Amino acid sequence: MAAAKELGLLGFASGNSFKPDQPLTREEMASMLAAAIALKEVLADH
Structure with missing residues (x-):
């Protein structure tokens, strides 16, 4: 949970x-x- 919040x-x-x-x-x-999708897109761009 701490990691998800972070x-x-x-x-x-x-x-x-x-x-x-x-x-x-x-x-x-x-x-x-929505936050998980946005995070995935950010990570995919790197």
Whole structure:
């Protein structure tokens, strides 16, 4: 989780607490997917 937050994949999450049993909203999942796609594109360009 720390690595995902460091890579910017958890921009929607506030604070440092991790709640594994809390469901993700569609908006949170979309945000995470968009960040992962953007990261992949940045890494592919290098």
